[in-house]
Amino acid sequence: xxxxxxxxxxxxxxxxxxxxxxxxxxxxxxxxxxxxxxxxxxxxxxxxxxxxxxxxxxxxxxxxxxxxxxxxxxxxxxxxxxxxxxxxxxxxxxxxxxxxxxxxxxxxxxxxxxxxxxxxxxxxxxxxxxxxxxxxxxxxxxxxxxxxxxxxxxxxxxxxxxxxxxxxxxxxxxxxxxxxxxxxxxxxxxxxxxxxxxxxxxxxxxxxxxxxxxxxxxxxxxxxxxxxxxxxxxxxxxxxxxxxxxxxxxxxxxxxxxxxxxxxxxxxxxxxxxxxxxxxxxxxxxxxxxxxxxxxxxxxxxxxxxxxxxxxxxxxxxxxxxxxxxxxxxxxxxxxxxxxxxxxxxxxxxxxxxxxxxxxxxxxxxxxxxxxxxxxxxxxxxxxxxxxxxxxxxxxxxxxxxxxxxxxxxxxxxxxxxxxxxxxxxxxxxxxxxxxxxxxxxxxxxxxxxxxxxxxxxxxxxxxxxxxxxxxxxxxxxxxxxxxxxxxxxxxxxxxxxxxxxxxxxxxxxxxxxxxxxxxxxxxxxxxxxxxxxxxxx
Amino acid sequence: xxxxxxxxxxxxxxxxxxxxxxxxxxxxxxxxxxxxxxxxxxxxxxxxxxxxxxxxxxxxxxxxxxxxxxxxxxxxxxxxxxxxxxxxxxxxxxxxxxxxxxxxxxxxxxxxxxxxxxxxxxxxxxxxxxxxxxxxxxxxxxxxxxxxxxxxxxxxxxxxxxxxxxxxxxxxxxxxxxxxxxxxxxxxxxxxxxxxxxxxxxxxxxxxxxxxxxxxxxxxxxxxxxxxxxxxxxxxxxxxxxxxxxxxxxxxxxxxxxxxxxxxxxxxxxxxxxxxxxxxxxxxxxxxxxxxxxxxxxxxxxxxxxxx
Numbered sequence: 001x002x003x004x005x006x007x008x009x010x011x012x013x014x015x016x017x018x019x020x021x022x023x024x025x026x027x028x029x030x031x032x033x034x035x036x037x038x039x040x041x042x043x044x045x046x047x048x049x050x051x052x053x054x055x056x057x058x059x060x061x062x063x064x065x066x067x068x069x070x071x072x073x074x075x076x077x078x079x080x081x082x083x084x085x086x087x088x089x090x091x092x093x094x095x096x097x098x099x100x101x102x103x104x105x106x107x108x109x110x111x112x113x114x115x116x117x118x119x120x121x122x123x124x125x126x127x128x129x130x131x132x133x134x135x136x137x138x139x140x141x142x143x144x145x146x147x148x149x150x151x152x153x154x155x156x157x158x159x160x161x162x163x164x165x166x167x168x169x170x171x172x173x174x175x176x177x178x179x180x181x182x183x184x185x186x187x188x189x190x191x192x193x194x195x196x197x198x199x200x201x202x203x204x205x206x207x208x209x210x211x212x213x214x215x216x217x218x219x220x221x222x223x224x225x226x227x228x229x230x231x232x233x234x235x236x237x238x239x240x241x242x243x244x245x246x247x248x249x250x251x252x253x254x255x256x257x258x259x260x261x262x263x264x265x266x267x268x269x270x271x272x273x274x275x276x277x278x279x280x281x282x283x284x285x286x287x288x289x290x291x292x293x294x295x296x297x298x299x300x301x302x303x304x305x306x307x308x309x310x311x312x313x314x315x316x317x318x319x320x321x322x323x324x325x326x327x328x329x330x331x332x333x334x335x336x337x338x339x340x341x342x343x344x345x346x347x348x349x350x351x352x353x354x355x356x357x358x359x360x361x362x363x364x365x366x367x368x369x370x371x372x373x374x375x376x377x378x379x380x381x382x383x384x385x386x387x388x389x390x391x392x393x394x395x396x397x398x399x400x401x402x403x404x405x406x407x408x409x410x411x412x413x414x415x416x417x418x419x420x421x422x423x424x425x426x427x428x429x430x431x432x433x434x435x436x437x438x439x440x441x442x443x444x445x446x447x448x449x450x451x452x453x454x455x456x457x458x459x460x461x462x463x464x465x466x467x468x469x470x471x472x473x474x475x476x477x478x479x480x481x482x483x484x485x486x487x488x489x490x491x492x493x494x495x496x497x498x499x500x501x502x503x504x505x506x507x508x509x510x511x512x513x514x515x516x517x518x519x520x521x522x523x524x525x526x527x528x529x530x531x532x533x534x535x536x537x538x
Numbered sequence: 539x540x541x542x543x544x545x546x547x548x549x550x551x552x553x554x555x556x557x558x559x560x561x562x563x564x565x566x567x568x569x570x571x572x573x574x575x576x577x578x579x580x581x582x583x584x585x586x587x588x589x590x591x592x593x594x595x596x597x598x599x600x601x602x603x604x605x606x607x608x609x610x611x612x613x614x615x616x617x618x619x620x621x622x623x624x625x626x627x628x629x630x631x632x633x634x635x636x637x638x639x640x641x642x643x644x645x646x647x648x649x650x651x652x653x654x655x656x657x658x659x660x661x662x663x664x665x666x667x668x669x670x671x672x673x674x675x676x677x678x679x680x681x682x683x684x685x686x687x688x689x690x691x692x693x694x695x696x697x698x699x700x701x702x703x704x705x706x707x708x709x710x711x712x713x714x715x716x717x718x719x720x721x722x723x724x725x726x727x728x729x730x731x732x733x734x735x736x737x738x739x740x741x742x743x744x745x746x747x748x749x750x751x752x753x754x755x756x757x758x759x760x761x762x763x764x765x766x767x768x769x770x771x772x773x774x775x776x777x778x779x780x781x782x783x784x785x786x787x788x789x790x791x792x793x794x795x796x797x798x799x800x801x802x803x804x805x806x807x808x809x810x811x812x813x814x815x816x817x818x819x820x821x822x823x824x825x826x827x828x829x830x831x832x833x834x835x836x837x838x839x840x841x842x843x844x845x846x
Contacts, residue, residue, distance in 0.1 A: 213627070
């Protein structure tokens with residue numbers, strides 16, 4: 001199942017296509033830009049950093065075996081020159097690109113890849129991403145702290161890494177593209193100790209030049225980067241502590257090139273409607289779905305007709321208006337940018353009459369009382385109120401319980417606690433562009449456990465078996481078939497209506513007129529929020 | 539005197555202990571589980587338990603608190619759960635800017651407040667007096683966020699007298715400090731006004747005037763030194779009020795101080811940072827009060843500490 005030539009041809013094609021898409025103007029090397037953020041960057045340690053702000057910064061400082069085509073969700077080789085998958089789908093053999101050096105000048109080898117993956121899994125590192133590597137053989141032993149080496153990883157020579165899985169996993173290449181799989185040099189990690197996140201050393205397009213805590217981080221171009229000509233920009237100053245309103249004012253004055261936090265909700269409409277900013281505001285899809293869960297164990301929500309009635313009663317277009325149109329209405333769990341999204345699926349229509357009829361059929365013609373849990377920061381309570389009004393139309397009286405995020409998550413993780421939960425502000429943005437990430441934790445049986453994230457407590461063993469089947473389809477030739485299977489799994493689950501999918505949030509970035517590069521780079525679905533390596537200054 | 543100072547320091551330490559205990563207890567009781575937060579959403583129960591153990595979160599409350607105190611005495615504030623850095627390092631990076639802004643802010647408060655208070659007292663019951671008092675009332679009751687945004691919009695965006703945020707030079711410091719000064723000056727102007735009016739009615743002022751001293755000399759040599767005494771302990775209290783105002787003003791002006799650090803830590807439930815900043819704020823307030831109490835003794839030798 002050697003995919004080298006094919007992979008090469010495919011990536012060449014993608015580069016050609018994306019090159020065409022990006023090439024309205026020609027990228028220029030050089031220049032310095034200023035990016036602002038309100039909050040300080042937590043950490044740049046790729047094993048630990050797990051928020052939207054540091055995600056793309058880490059991607060610019062580090063590389064992993066795999067990555068994505070700029071501005072897309074299409075996998076490409078990164079530090080891996082090529083890879084092979086064994087017939088049984090269990091062993092991945094990666095051949096490393098020769099001559100790649102870390103920022104400290106040392107050449108990167110297979111031992112570094114092994115060390116980096118083991119470091120992330122090691123419980124001493126306290127990595128929030130350790131769980132992603134559970135399919136690698138020997139994970140349990142390392143995770144429990146018994147040993148520090150993963151038995152599933154071997155390095156036959158300096159340029160070869162062999163990774164054996166305990167079960168076939170079609171998402172494994174995506175896992176290798178996560179920041180948690182970034183390659184780090186052992187000596188730099190050990191020298192920095194627990195402060196590696198403040199003194200990062202990787203192989204990435206940029207190097208950290210200076211970090212004045214709470215004030216500024218400066219990235220400078222890595223002149224020895226293995227991709228020729230990348231990055232385009234010489235220096236990026238990330239100014240920290242900028243209130244988003246102030247950042248926008250500074251952008252208007254030409255002092256800022258990218259307002260990292262986007263547009264504050266209160267200013268959104270004014271900004272969107274101002275012709276001055278028409279070409280500066282970029283809109284992109286996120287791998288996000290906002291949904292309301294219905295606990296299938298709590299009566300009367302245990303009746304599928306009741307859940308379907310609720311699906312029909314919610315006016316999603318109005319909810320989108322509540323958040324100033326910063327989203328599009330959803331009809332299925334998967335977001336449109338995700339492989340497997342079924343464009344032909346129509347979902348439940350907004351039909352109050354039919355919803356009432358269904359409730360009548362279920363024996364709740366007079367309605368019933370229930371409870372809707374919601375996180376207590378704006379705009380979530382406003383969305384919950386809109387849902388509450390919609391439910392009232394069909395006689396359902398939902399009391400809103402507005403709590404801190406941690407309390408809502410805790411309530412969702414208890415089987416008999418929360419009948420309805422509006423997921424906004426807590427879940428779910430995919431970690432990688434694969435539908436499986438939208439199933440296991442939030443709709444599959446594995447998530448329907450105490451402390452889990454499947455707050456609908458929906459467990460359909462038949463669909464779970466099909467999900468396992470989809471996860472085992474590792475052959476690149478099967479990817480289309482696999483995406484279709486996933487699409488079916490999600491739309492079939494919607495027959496049981498454990499969720500009301502409500503909207504898919506969009507991402508907005510504002511940049512100055514002097515910034516060049518395709519719009520997709522400023523709302524990159526994977527290098528969230530901005531792909532700093534490929535943008536340029538006009 | 540030494541006994542007075544020793545007693546005050548002992549009280550201060552007790553208050554500090556109380557502050558750390560209450561903060562630690564409150565944060566211990568909130569339901570957010572740091573181990574789960576660190577472990578991420580894909581972690582197994584075993585991983586969460588392992589992290590909880592590493593952080594000592596599986597120990598009983600009194601043991602965790604005791605550990606915290608022992609470390610604190612050695613200058614160790616612990617490590618941030620989110621940034622994974624020493625809390626002391628994070629605080630160290632922020633304390634300089636905060637002290638700068640606090641000193642400049644209180645300086646402007648005093649300058650504006652005392653000046654307005656004197657003018658109001660001298661022109662008492664006039665229209666000017668009423669206007670000044672209305673100004674001070676608006677100042678102290680303005681929401682910091684709106685006032686700071688307004689100041690920024692008018693003086694930085696429209697008039698372009700100051701830069702839009704930033705840190706490092708005097709020009710960056712001026713606007714946030716003046717904003718804080720205007721917002722807090724009301725307390726001082728009211729205090730100085732009433733204190734001045736009281737002093738102006740004293741016999742010794744009449745005597746001084748009767749001796750033929752010039753009005754300005756009476757004011758500077760006799761009225762002001764006496765009227766200013768109640769203002770001194772106010773500065774101590776003001777440090778506490780300032781800490782809360784700084785959170786907002788620092789955020790609006792992009793000032794890299796402790797207020798911003800605290801605000802971020804609260805949003806992220808980063809307990810070691812919250813406890814660290816709270817403890818430090820308590821130290822600042824207690825020290826401020828202590829220094830103010832002692833300063834009063836030097837300014838006004840008539841105060842008898844044995845009676846106070």
